[in-house]
Amino acid sequence: DGGITQSPKYLFRKEGQNVTLSCEQNLNHDAMYWYRQDPGQGLRLIYYSQIVNDFQKGDIAEGYSVSREKKESFPLTVTSAQKNPTAFYLCASSEGQPQHFGDGTRLSIL
């Protein structure tokens, strides 16, 4: 089946640790996105990439980093500089509109 796969489903981070969230898509979409969702709030854009080897900061990029070495993959690293990383992270891809979403990764602090 075509779709977007995020892994792991749950992730725990220790203080001072970097963690990487995986996002893979087999929809052959050029664009991919990372969002952060906090309880009772909408989706806030962290980073997006419209083509391989290129990406742009979204509204809340501080403390996060990404890479886009392959069309199907867009991993997100939550660095130790992100002081409040506990949230639900959603990856999406699109060819124009609309975006298609994965099932998310819930990140918590130990």
Place this chain on the structure above:
Amino acid sequence: GQQLNQSPQSMFIQEGEDVSMNCTSSSIFNTWLWYKQDPGEGPVLLIALYKAGELTSNGRLTAQFGITRKDSFLNISASIPSDVGIYFCASGRNTNAGKSTFGDGTTLTVKP
């Protein structure tokens, strides 16, 4: 950045009732999208609107793209318990490729 005002923030209704929610913006958009999110999952697209004035249905769901291109509404008729979830509106412009702005969501609770 750009913001969408989505209302109401939450709704508690009886099974069988109709539901209406809407999104407004101070900016003009080319696309309006409505998504539903179940707990612990990603949003799923319900309806996509690409033309001002467009009225589109998907089963018991109906959505419209406002004539001014600054608003959209979503109606759910004869609600059922599985309609429970968070409904998001999203909007975009052709110049931004697939980049979208999202509302804060409407949380729907349906009492049997």
